[in-house]
Amino acid sequence: EAGVTQFPSHSVIEKGQTVTLRCDPISGHDNLYWYRRVMGKEIKFLLHFVKESKQDESGMPNNRFLAERTGGTYSTLKVQPAELEDSGVYFCASSQGRDFGKLFFGEGSRLTVL
């Protein structure tokens, strides 16, 4: 069974540019999450999809961040325009509804904003 896959693994952009991160969850997982870890700090929740619907987006930092989940399958997280403080590792995770809390994480997309 394929795990959660994320692309790109590393992106380096300049302040003001746009970046789009993609996540493919485990097939059949209705729940999809985005988390972010800024260097040395805790992993912070960004948002939660159930199928194609945003269940909770309370962790999204501001309106420069836009997440979508097309048809309840893969998800994208767009940062536009990127700022220096957006640098960090963005993790995507998915889960079955009954396995509450047991998230399967991808390897993360490292974003560096110069």
Next chain:
Amino acid sequence: DQQVKQNSPSLSVQEGRISILNCDYTNSMFDYFLWYKKYPAEGPTFLISISSIKDKNEDGRFTVFLNKSAKHLSLHIVPSQPGDSAVYFCAASGGSNYKLTFGKGTLLTVNP
């Protein structure tokens, strides 16, 4: 305002000995707690969890203890192995909220 705290950034133990990783929380609404392990350049992987109705959960070499009155949990690894060397994250959630709140992590190094 950090609701889940792992006050030890790192811990070093000898192979075969016990590793004890600690975690404190402040939010009384948390009722489900988890530990995740993370190797470099990989995503976190689920290790073990405990519901607030229990005070202990065991899975092989890993045991999680929960002290609700102290708002404290700990992860015990016995015996520790070099392959256990990783960053361990404590996480918590409350009610039907699927959102996990993580601590900053503790880097465990198990020396051969």
